[in-house]
Structure formats: structure tokens, C-alpha cells
Amino acid sequence: MTQLAIYARYSCDKQNETSLEDQIRRCTELAQRHGLSISKDLIYTDAAVSGTDKGDALREGYRRLRQDWDNGKFDVLVVDEFSRLSRDGVEQAVLQKRLEKSRRVRLITADGVDTQDPDWQLRLGFQGLIAQQESRKLSYRVDRGMVGQLERGYMIAPPAFGYRLQRIFDGNQNHIGSHWVIDEENASIVRQVFDKRAKGESMHKIAAWLNQKNVACSRKGRDGQEAHWRPARVKNMLENAIYKGIFVWRGSSTYAKKMKELGDEVQSVEYPRPELRLVSDEVWTRCNNRSVSRSGYGGGQHALTGVLTCGCCGATLAVSAVKRCRSLYCPVCSDARSSLGATDRLTSTIAVAGVQFMLIQALERFISGPFLHAFRQSLRQRLTSDNSAEIEECAARVKKLKNAQERLSCMLADADAEGDDETLQKRYKETRQQVIASQQQLAKLQAGAQVLDTATVEAQLQVDPRKLLSKLFDANVAPHELRTILARLFPMVVFEGKEGRYFSKFRVRFAPGVALGMASGTSCLTQQEVEARFTLQYIPLNKKEKPGYWVVQALEQPLPTPEAIQQQEECLEPA
Incomplete structure (x- = not known):
């Protein structure tokens, strides 16, 4: 007895589920016209799954169909259209080759293909080409529709953590779009996550904190069950620009990976959504700054971990273990010298105590009277704009x-x-x-x-930033918080090397806007930075009652005028 199988599929969860019933009904009527009977055990279906190559992994019904095909469970396969089996050109070629090699199975489609006809390959090839072209046109129209919705002010994706979906209807109750609305309960958690990261806390600790609070994860696991927070998921949250009020079309890592595989450039577009902002630009940028950790996820047990860089290779200096004297060194240069025999590398070490003393002296110079006066003059000029x-x-x-x-x-x-x-x-x-x-x-x-908030400017004009000196290397401040403070105040600290055993050179870049913002408890008003070079010298006394001491000298650098600061700020503004 001839065994007949039916396959039906619809590709989008927005389509009507009765599409499967309609396809099966048409296939049943076609089989009856050919005098064939149907077994309910041989009806295979896939709902809301694409027929392209990316959807094949989710097509459970299609996998069972091919398995039963190989096991010889049916002789005739009936589908509504050839595109129901696949819209992918490679998979269509595999199916045609399978039909040519396995003449035992006959394919019949409701739109006129029958593998018992002499020209069935030609018809099947034409229908496959049409299905592929229709898939491309559909993709283009979907993209065009989504861009149109974004430009009309609507949103197109499931809401990120911290938001909920609000559907918008016209006067006739027709759905015309969707908005994201801030969910205050989850939005509070998002702000806490950014606050923790801004203070230097590692993503591993943030993920553990979220799991301890039993915060529901933003997405389900691969098995469909409730997932738990991982450092990578916390990283994805922190990198999402929607939290600073910007939705990035084609800004996901998945799209970037796809474009890289195709050898094409990523063409993302930003759409302002200021009503969805949860954190400031300053906090968002600070949380996505890798200067506080080499991996971007953490960490480190010491306040100077990840703060200094090597003047020879640009690598991050590491902190040695506690022995006689804790020090900083470049692991890349040390490895190159020991394993490759490179003699032009920076393998000197510098004591942690000396670096701490140098940074305190550098901060004191940067916030000295003349420079602070010049910077405050630039703030006063901004009040008039x-x-x-x-x-x-x-x-x-x-x-x-x-x-x-x-x-x-x-x-x-x-x-x-x-x-x-x-x-x-x-x-x-x-x-x-x-x-x-x-x-x-x-x-x-x-x-x-x-x-240019007047109250913020006034607060920064009146505050004395020298209060920051007491916070540097305070024993009561946690290492990760102190590391964040150092990384914000000094965006760049380069160890240039030594001239002798006790004489070291550094290049330090300082952010005065950050210093005034931290001292006054306000936001940073400018990203302008200034740079200077310092020498650090250790004076050993060789006396138990009078231990050695450190001396810091600044190489003369002209202090910027208000006009120079204003000009540099204009150069830093994005085009």
C-alpha cells in the first residue's frame, strides 16, 4: 500500500495559525484526486519558523520528515508549494538531488509539480528561484517597514530589561505600532547595575548580586527554561545604548558578526529616544570604559590594577605579589625578553608606594591655583552661551x-x-x-x-577640588572604587622607564572636568584633558631611624589659558 506524507509550514508568528489547516486541506484534496489515502501519523508541520537556512535548526517537523524519508516510511510527499519545504537555495538543491537519486519517493505540489512528469526538474527549479527571490523581497520589505516604524517614533523589537511594551491603536482599533514604556521596578535595578559598575565593581559580582536578589533574567535559556544572570549578560545590558536614550538599528553583536562573515561593513543607525533614558551619557560611557580592567569584565584585587600602561609596548602593567616590596611591571615586555631574548623591552619595575606618591603629587599640581583659575574661566564663559x-x-x-x-x-x-x-x-x-x-x-x-546647567556650573565654580587628595589611597575605600576614581581622574598614566635604579619617568593625563564633578557631586561638563610629565626619585638614607623618601618633580608644561581650553573642547566635539 502506498504511504502518503504531508508537510505544512508557515514562517512568521504574526501569520494566522489556520494557515497550517489550509495547507493540509489543500494537500488532502490533491491526494484524493490522485486516489491516495492519508495517514495522520505522516503529517509533519512547523509553525512560525522561517524556511531559510537560519530557521532549519528550529524546524522539528522538517527534521522528522527527512528522518522518516531515509527510513522509507512513505512513498509520496505532498506539499502546498515547494517553498514550504525550503526557501534556501542550497537546501533546495539538496532536496532536488534527493528526489533524483531516490525515485521511490514521489513529490506532488498543489501548484503543479509532479516528479512523475518528464520536465519536473525544470518546473521545480523555476519555483525554487521564485521562492528565493520572494524571500529576498520579503526581507527588504520587512527591513523597510521596521525602519519606517522607527522613524515614525515607534519601536520594533521586544523591550529590553527595564521597559515594557505598549501597543498603539488608531481610532478603528487597528494596531499601528508599539512604544516602550519605562518599568520603574526593573528600571531601578538597571540604575543600580550601572551604579555598581561605575564604582568599579566586576561584572561577576554584579551577576551574583542579581541572582541573589532573584531578579528574573531578561531572556530565557536555550532550553526555554528560566535562565540566570551571567557576566556576559550583564555586559550586554551595560553596552545597550537604549539606557542612554538611543535605539541603534542594526547595532547588535549578531548583526556585526553576520556582516563580518559576509565581508561587509556594519551600517547601523541611531534613533534618539530621550523618553527612555535611564542613565546619563557620562555614566554609560564610564561603565563601558575598559581602562579600569584589562578584560572589560572585572576586576583585580589592587587599586592600581589596569591603571598604568607600559611606555614601550602599550600593555597594561601588572601588580606583583606581596613579597618584600609590591611593585608594578610589564608582563608583555618581561615575557618577550625571557622567551624571545628581546633586549629593547621595558623590564624595569616600580614600587607601588612610589606610584601612589607620584599620583598624589600630580593631582596636587593639576589642581593648583593658576591652572584651576584658567579652567574656571572657561566655565564662566560657557554660562553666557x-x-x-x-x-x-x-x-x-x-x-x-x-x-x-x-x-x-x-x-x-x-x-x-x-x-x-x-x-x-x-x-x-x-x-x-x-x-x-x-x-x-x-x-x-x-x-x-x-x-550647560547653571546650577552645575555654579557648584563647580565654588567647590575646592583639593578635597579629592584625602580620598586617594584611603584605606577605607574599596580597591575597585579607588581604581575607578584613579581611572577617571587620570585617563592615561604611562610608565616611560628608568634612568638609574631610583629615577623613573611618567607621562600623566588629567581630566579637570571629572575632578570638579567628583568634588562637587555633579556631572562632568567637559571631556577636555591636560597632560604633563613627571619624574619620581627615591632617596635612600640607609638609616633605620630615617627611612628613605620619594621626591616628585614636574617637567615644565605651559598651563592652558581659558581660550586654549575652549578651543580644545570645540575640537573634541563630534562632527
């Missing part, structure tokens, strides 16, 4: 461009029925780029207006 008129003009331009884009989008939707209009598509793309550029400019202007 006002960009409210420019913000209003830019907002009006964004509104006008979005209205034009909306009209072009409607015209494109009407043109789909008659075929693609290249001229209309070109105008739509140009308008879309103008909208994106104007939105980014508006966000930049608004961020600048927030930075």
Missing part, C-alpha cells in the same frame, strides 16, 4: 522632514501594487537620511543644553 533658539529651529526642521517622509512612505505603499518606483524610493531614502541627521543634531543640541 544660549542655544534655545537653535534647538527650536532644529525641532521644527525635524517635524517638517518627518511629515514629508510620512507622505513618501504612503506613496511607496500605494506603488507596491504596480511595481517598485525607483525615483520614489530614491526620494524616500534621501528624506530618511535627512530626518536621521536632523534628529541626531537635535539630540546633540538638547544634550548640550542639559550639560
Whole structure:
């Protein structure tokens, strides 16, 4: 007796589930016209799974179909369309080769393919090409629709941790889009995570803290069960730009990996969503700064771990174990000299106590009267600037461009029925780029207006940053917190080497805006940095009652004027 099998599939979870019933009904009617009977055990289905290569791993019904095919459980396979089996060109070729080699199994489709016909390969090939092209066009239209929703102010993805989905309907109760809304309970946890990381806490400890609090993970595990927090998942949260009010289209690591495999460039687009901001730009950037740890995840048990770099190879200096004297050294240069015999490497060590003394002296010089006066003069000049008129003009331009884009989008939707209009598509793309550029400019202007907060400027003008000296290397401050303070105050500390046993040279870069912000408990107003070189010398006395001491001297560097500081800030602004 001839055994008949049926396969049915629909590709999207937004499609109607009755699609499977309709396909099976058509296949049943086709089988009856050929005088074939059906066994319910040989009906295979896959729901809401793509027919492309990326969806094959999720197609349980398709895997059982091929397994039973190999085991000879059926003689005839009926499908509604060949594309139901696969839309991938490679898999279609494998299926055709299987049908040619295994003449025992007959394929019949409701749209006219029968492998008993002499020209079935030609028909199947044409239908396969059409299915592949339709898959490409569908992908293009889906991307175009998602970009359109983003540019209209809606969101297109499941909400990130800290938000919930809010569906938007028109007057006829038709779903027209979705917004993300801040979920205050989870948003509070997000802010705590950023606060912990900003203070230097490792991602391993943050993940353990989340698990101890029984915080539900943002995603399910691979087995579909409740997952627990891992350092990598915490890292993904911290890197998500939505928490600083920006949604990045095609900004995921999965998309970046795909583009790398294709040898193509990542073309991501930023969409401002200021209403979704949970942390400031300063905190977000600080949490994603690798200067506080070599791996980007942690850590280290000492406050100077990851703070200094080697002036020879640029590697991060490591802290030696406690023996007679704890010191800093470059492991890369030391390894190159011992294993490769390199003689031009920096293998000198420097005592931790000496580095701590040098950084305290460097901070005292950077916050001295003349320099602090010049920097405060630049802050006073910023108080006189006002960009409210420019913000209003830019907002009006964004509104006008979005209205034009909306009209072009409607015209494109009407043109789909008659075929693609290249001229209309070109105008739509140009308008879309103008909208994106104007939105980014508006966000930049608004961020600048927030930075020029009068109360913040006044607080930084009055605070005495010398209070930071008491916090450096305070025994009551945890190492990870002290490491974060050092990394923020000194974005770069380079050990240039030694001239003799007790004479060392350093190049130090200092962030005055960070210092005033930390001292006043306000946000940093400028990313401007200044640099100077210092020498560190140890004076041994060889007397038990009078131990040796350290001496720090600064190589003369001209102090910046207010005009020079303002000019450097303008150069640092993104184009």
C-alpha cells in the first residue's frame, strides 16, 4: 500500500495559525484526486519558523520528515508549494538531488509539480528561484517597514530589561505600532547595575548580586527554561545604548558578526529616544570604559590594577605579589625578553608606594591655583552661551522632514501594487537620511543644553577640588572604587622607564572636568584633558631611624589659558 506524507509550514508568528489547516486541506484534496489515502501519523508541520537556512535548526517537523524519508516510511510527499519545504537555495538543491537519486519517493505540489512528469526538474527549479527571490523581497520589505516604524517614533523589537511594551491603536482599533514604556521596578535595578559598575565593581559580582536578589533574567535559556544572570549578560545590558536614550538599528553583536562573515561593513543607525533614558551619557560611557580592567569584565584585587600602561609596548602593567616590596611591571615586555631574548623591552619595575606618591603629587599640581583659575574661566564663559533658539529651529526642521517622509512612505505603499518606483524610493531614502541627521543634531543640541546647567556650573565654580587628595589611597575605600576614581581622574598614566635604579619617568593625563564633578557631586561638563610629565626619585638614607623618601618633580608644561581650553573642547566635539 502506498504511504502518503504531508508537510505544512508557515514562517512568521504574526501569520494566522489556520494557515497550517489550509495547507493540509489543500494537500488532502490533491491526494484524493490522485486516489491516495492519508495517514495522520505522516503529517509533519512547523509553525512560525522561517524556511531559510537560519530557521532549519528550529524546524522539528522538517527534521522528522527527512528522518522518516531515509527510513522509507512513505512513498509520496505532498506539499502546498515547494517553498514550504525550503526557501534556501542550497537546501533546495539538496532536496532536488534527493528526489533524483531516490525515485521511490514521489513529490506532488498543489501548484503543479509532479516528479512523475518528464520536465519536473525544470518546473521545480523555476519555483525554487521564485521562492528565493520572494524571500529576498520579503526581507527588504520587512527591513523597510521596521525602519519606517522607527522613524515614525515607534519601536520594533521586544523591550529590553527595564521597559515594557505598549501597543498603539488608531481610532478603528487597528494596531499601528508599539512604544516602550519605562518599568520603574526593573528600571531601578538597571540604575543600580550601572551604579555598581561605575564604582568599579566586576561584572561577576554584579551577576551574583542579581541572582541573589532573584531578579528574573531578561531572556530565557536555550532550553526555554528560566535562565540566570551571567557576566556576559550583564555586559550586554551595560553596552545597550537604549539606557542612554538611543535605539541603534542594526547595532547588535549578531548583526556585526553576520556582516563580518559576509565581508561587509556594519551600517547601523541611531534613533534618539530621550523618553527612555535611564542613565546619563557620562555614566554609560564610564561603565563601558575598559581602562579600569584589562578584560572589560572585572576586576583585580589592587587599586592600581589596569591603571598604568607600559611606555614601550602599550600593555597594561601588572601588580606583583606581596613579597618584600609590591611593585608594578610589564608582563608583555618581561615575557618577550625571557622567551624571545628581546633586549629593547621595558623590564624595569616600580614600587607601588612610589606610584601612589607620584599620583598624589600630580593631582596636587593639576589642581593648583593658576591652572584651576584658567579652567574656571572657561566655565564662566560657557554660562553666557544660549542655544534655545537653535534647538527650536532644529525641532521644527525635524517635524517638517518627518511629515514629508510620512507622505513618501504612503506613496511607496500605494506603488507596491504596480511595481517598485525607483525615483520614489530614491526620494524616500534621501528624506530618511535627512530626518536621521536632523534628529541626531537635535539630540546633540538638547544634550548640550542639559550639560550647560547653571546650577552645575555654579557648584563647580565654588567647590575646592583639593578635597579629592584625602580620598586617594584611603584605606577605607574599596580597591575597585579607588581604581575607578584613579581611572577617571587620570585617563592615561604611562610608565616611560628608568634612568638609574631610583629615577623613573611618567607621562600623566588629567581630566579637570571629572575632578570638579567628583568634588562637587555633579556631572562632568567637559571631556577636555591636560597632560604633563613627571619624574619620581627615591632617596635612600640607609638609616633605620630615617627611612628613605620619594621626591616628585614636574617637567615644565605651559598651563592652558581659558581660550586654549575652549578651543580644545570645540575640537573634541563630534562632527
